[in-house]
Amino acid sequence: MGTKVNIIVGSHVWAEEPDVAWVDGEVVKINGDEAEIQAANGKKIVSKLSKLYPKDMEAAAGGVDDMTKLSYLHEPGVLQNLATRYELNEIYTYTGNILIAVNPFQRLQHLYDSHMMQQYKGAPFGELSPHVFAVADVAYRAMIHEGRSNSILVSGESGAGKTETTKMLMQYLAYLGGRAATEGRTVEQQVLESNPVLEAFGNAKTVRNNNSSRFGKFVEIQFDKHGRISGAAVRTYLLERSRVCQISDPERNYHCFYLLCAAPQEELDKYKLENPRTYHYLNKSNCYDLVGVSDAREYLATRRAMDIVGISTQEQDAIFRVVAAILHIGNIEFAKGKEVDSSVLKDDKSKFHLETAAELLMCDPGAFTDALCKRVMVTPEEVIKRSLDPYSATISRDGFAKTIYSRLFDWLVDKINSSIGQDANSKCLIGVLDIYGFESFKSNSFEQFCINYTNEKLQQHFNQHVFKMEQEEYTKEQIDWSYIEFVDNQDVLDLIEKKPGGVIALLDEACMFPKSTHETFAQKLYQTFQKHKRFVKPKLSRTDFAIAHYAGEVLYQSDQFLDKNKDYVVAEHQELLSASRCSFIAGLFPPPPEETSKSSKFSSIGARFKQQLQALMDTLNSTEPHYIRCVKPNNVLKPAIFENVNVMQQLRCGGVLEAIRISCAGYPTRRTFYEFLHRFGILAPDAIEGNCDEKAACKRILEKKGLIGFQIGKTKVFLRAGQMAELDARRTEVLSVAAKTIQGKIRTHIMRKKFVSLRKASVCFQAVWRGTLACKLYDRMRRQAASVKIQKNQRGHQARRSYKLQVSSVLVIQAALRAMAARNEFRHKKRSKAAVTIQGSL
Numbered sequence: 001m002g003t004k005v006n007i008i009v010g011s012h013v014w015a016e017e018p019d020v021a022w023v024d025g026e027v028v029k030i031n032g033d034e035a036e037i038q039a040a041n042g043k044k045i046v047s048k049l050s051k052l053y054p055k056d057m058e059a060a061a062g063g064v065d066d067m068t069k070l071s072y073l074h075e076p077g078v079l080q081n082l083a084t085r086y087e088l089n090e091i092y093t094y095t096g097n098i099l100i101a102v103n104p105f106q107r108l109q110h111l112y113d114s115h116m117m118q119q120y121k122g123a124p125f126g127e128l129s130p131h132v133f134a135v136a137d138v139a140y141r142a143m144i145h146e147g148r149s150n151s152i153l154v155s156g157e158s159g160a161g162k163t164e165t166t167k168m169l170m171q172y173l174a175y176l177g178g179r180a181a182t183e184g185r186t187v188e189q190q191v192l193e194s195n196p197v198l199e200a201f202g203n204a205k206t207v208r209n210n211n212s213s214r215f216g217k218f219v220e221i222q223f224d225k226h227g228r229i230s231g232a233a234v235r236t237y238l239l240e241r242s243r244v245c246q247i248s249d250p251e252r253n254y255h256c257f258y259l260l261c262a263a264p265q266e267e268l269d270k271y272k273l274e275n276p277r278t279y280h281y282l283n284k285s286n287c288y289d290l291v292g293v294s295d296a297r298e299y300l301a302t303r304r305a306m307d308i309v310g311i312s313t314q315e316q317d318a319i320f321r322v323v324a325a326i327l328h329i330g331n332i333e334f335a336k337g338k339e340v341d342s343s344v345l346k347d348d349k350s351k352f353h354l355e356t357a358a359e360l361l362m363c364d365p366g367a368f369t370d371a372l373c374k375r376v377m378v379t380p381e382e383v384i385k386r387s388l389d390p391y392s393a394t395i396s397r398d399g400f401a402k403t404i405y406s407r408l409f410d411w412l413v414d415k416i417n418s419s420i421g422q423d424a425n426s427k428c429l430i431g432v433l434d435i436y437g438f439e440s441f442k443s444n445s446f447e448q449f450c451i452n453y454t455n456e457k458l459q460q461h462f463n464q465h466v467f468k469m470e471q472e473e474y475t476k477e478q479i480d481w482s483y484i485e486f487v488d489n490q491d492v493l494d495l496i497e498k499k500p501g502g503v504i505a506l507l508d509e510a511c512m513f514p515k516s517t518h519e520t521f522a523q524k525l526y527q528t529f530q531k532h533k534r535f536v537k538p539k540l541s542r543t544d545f546a547i548a549h550y551a552g553e554v555l556y557q558s559d560q561f562l563d564k565n566k567d568y569v570v571a572e573h574q575e576l577l578s579a580s581r582c583s584f585i586a587g588l589f590p591p592p593p594e595e596t597s598k599s600s601k602f603s604s605i606g607a608r609f610k611q612q613l614q615a616l617m618d619t620l621n622s623t624e625p626h627y628i629r630c631v632k633p634n635n636v637l638k639p640a641i642f643e644n645v646n647v648m649q650q651l652r653c654g655g656v657l658e659a660i661r662i663s664c665a666g667y668p669t670r671r672t673f674y675e676f677l678h679r680f681g682i683l684a685p686d687a688i689e690g691n692c693d694e695k696a697a698c699k700r701i702l703e704k705k706g707l708i709g710f711q712i713g714k715t716k717v718f719l720r721a722g723q724m725a726e727l728d729a730r731r732t733e734v735l736s737v738a739a740k741t742i743q744g745k746i747r748t749h750i751m752r753k754k755f756v757s758l759r760k761a762s763v764c765f766q767a768v769w770r771g772t773l774a775c776k777l778y779d780r781m782r783r784q785a786a787s788v789k790i791q792k793n794q795r796g797h798q799a800r801r802s803y804k805l806q807v808s809s810v811l812v813i814q815a816a817l818r819a820m821a822a823r824n825e826f827r828h829k830k831r832s833k834a835a836v837t838i839q840g841s842l
């Protein structure tokens with residue numbers, strides 16, 4: 001999945017963060033092969049460049065409904081997409097043809113009502129939102145049109161929602177292939193009602209799921225030539241037997257025990273049952289009730305479902321007698337007997353429980369005691385009856401309880417199958433597989449080994465299928481796919497199942513030798529697989545071993561492998577129960593076939609499981625598979641919580657990431673010509689100019705950009721891992737250059753516009769200002785002229801006044817002078833005259 005891209009400062013990337021798996025951020029610095037990222041959560045992260053993945057900044061806000069539509073198909077992208085959708089209550093997402101279902105932990109009624117069923121009926125795959133109904137519909141249509149069997153494989157870890165998904169698939173198939181209501185029970189009704197019956201006996205509360213199926217299940221729904229359900233068969237795998245006798249707090253035993261303890265009083269009296277707290281097989285845990293579940297109501301519902309499935313009242317009575325007997329058996333305790341290494345019933349209570357169990361199982365109490373406390377040894381010389389010590393008797397008791405319970409469960413499955421009925425003429429079937437997902441706990445035993453072996457098998461099938469689908473797509477598009485590398489897990493499968501020499505074969509060998517112990521078995525494994533690259537011997541243990549599974553390494557504790565692998569019913573137990581006066585119980589323990597008892601052929605759980613698994617694989621291989629991967633978003637079983645690390649682990653284990661990896665090994669990104677040109681046309685505008693051939697245009701763009709290894713199909717462009725990112729980087733470059741040019745032009749335009757308007761404004765301003773100034777000047781000039789005129793007039797006036805004053809003064813003075821002169825003259829004259837006169841007179 002390593003998408004190699006140019007990561008530069010400023011790139012938006014996903015970086016690994018242990019708490020949240022992946023965190024997005026921006027590269028702020030690059031130092032050699034390391035980058036410093038400013039993460040969105042505020043942290044600064046330093047990471048190797050090779051460990052960074054590009055973030056699609058153009059990703060749709062609500063996520064995409066098919067992961068293959070993601071531009072960058074990598075872990076963080078996938079995770080982000082699922083988380084975004086989950087937040088919007090979009091719990092289903094496709095990865096190509098695989099449906100990923102994230103458990104909503106809340107009822108989303110609108111998703112499953114009859115209106116929804118109607119909508120999905122016949123709708124082309126991918127047209128409507130992803131849904132389980134769409135997967136069932138496509139399987140049904142394919143079966144009808146191609147006349148081929150189909151299968152739907154539902155997987156995921158405990159509590160991920162497999163059983164719920166399976167029920168919805170079956171409901172939808174019943175809706176598509178159901179008959180109009182006829183009298184009595186219809187096949188589909190029986191198929192649907194087989195669920196509560198199997199759940200009552202095969203499900204239990206565990207820490208990881210309140211209603212955990214403790215068995216694998218393959219339901220085959222047979223259809224007639226008109227596409228109507230004509231029969232069905234249920235195959236079950238590996239019921240967890242140890243739960244019957246061993247539970248840990250806060251888990252529960254199988255539901256049926258609690259249901260029976262909550263039955264109406266008359267039934268309790270009939271089975272001599274009391275409070276569940278009194279039973280040893282139930283009181284090892286403090287959990288007796290389930291929140292929101294009424295065991296009393298469930299008991300009646302189970303009885304009703306048993307009626308519908310076709311289990312008669314007598315049979316139901318016998319079934320619950322066996323269930324009650326097991327509870328009583330658990331309370332039988334042993335004490336040391338008189339003889340060495342012998343045991344006897346501990347007290348009256350134990351005696352009561354033994355007698356009640358014998359009564360319920362309709363067998364002889366004495367023989368029952370012997371079957372629990374003694375063993376018959378057949379030697380060539382004689383037949384010896386050996387006593388068991390209290391510890392061995394307790395083990396014998398638990399083995400007895402486990403055997404009856406598992407036989408009862410098998411009987412129920414057979415009964416369901418026979419009463420639903422098989423359609424021998426059916427040519428087509430749809431199989432729904434609800435099987436436990438990969439398990440890796442602190443302590444892993446034989447059960448985990450078998451479960452993980454199953455998952456390896458299914459993983460191989462899945463890989464092959466995904467690979468095939470890829471090939472089909474490539475072939476359809478007529479492109480060359482010859483060099484796509486396909487990773488196979490055959491080496492792990494060989495390690496486990498190879499005959500001779502595989503782990504199962506070595507385990508069987510060990511079980512056949514009486515002297516073998518888990519230590520010798522572990523040593524044998526160490527020797528045989530010393531150099532096997534999938535086998536690991538832990539340094540600090542002498543009996544543990546680890547296998548490197550496709551989903552991770554699992555450390556197995558071998559100490560109970562031998563016991564758990566032995567698949568035999570103790571002859572004394574077999575004898576006792578086959579002699580039961582109850583035909584039902586005797587029927588659970590039919591005499592072993594002659595040849596088996598004679599040749600004492602060894603049978604083991606592991607080998608039987610391997611055969612069952614092979615049969616399942618054969619069936620699956622003859623069908624067209626569809627995959628649903630259930631994901632548990634959190635461990636607190638609550639809605640709206642999405643734990644990244646947890647989901648990531650499941651995607652890895654469920655093979656979703658492997659499917660993506662296979663896809664990445666080929667051409668993970670494919671775009672129709674139109675989409676490609678729409679996105680990358682700008683990389684080479686001349687390539688599309690005047691060219692209406694989209695295919696040629698796509699090719700020219702890719703060649704122009706110097707990419708190699710891509711393929712051009714009939715309708716799509718196929719890109720190798722990283723090429724999309726490469727093109728995106730180029731596109732970003734082109735876009736950023738274009739953006740810069742546009743920015744420049746826009747800025748110039750804006751500045752010019754600003755300048756022009758500024759200039760216009762300033763001219764206008766200047767004109768106005770100049771006008772104002774001119775007006776002011778003119779005014780001043782006018783004032784000046786006026787003042788000059790005023791001055792002039794004033795001055796003139798003053799001058800005239802002074803002149804006039806002067807003139808008048810002069811005149812006055814002249815007149816006065818003249819008068820004076822005249823007077824003087826006159827006087828002179830007078831004097832002269834006088835003088836004359838005088839003179840005259842004289």
Ligand SMILES: Nc1ncnc2c1ncn2[C@@H]1O[C@H](COP(=O)(O)OP(=O)(O)OP(=O)(O)O)[C@@H](O)[C@H]1O
Binds near residue numbers: 157162164209630
């Ligand atoms: N589609 C769904 N809608 C609502 N609730 C769901 C859905 N799927 C699962 N659940 C809830 O999750 C719980 C666990 O689911 P389920 O029992 O199907 O898990 P599982 O994968 O079969 O587990 P196991 O392997 O332990 O049997 C259910 O009891 C139910 O409450």
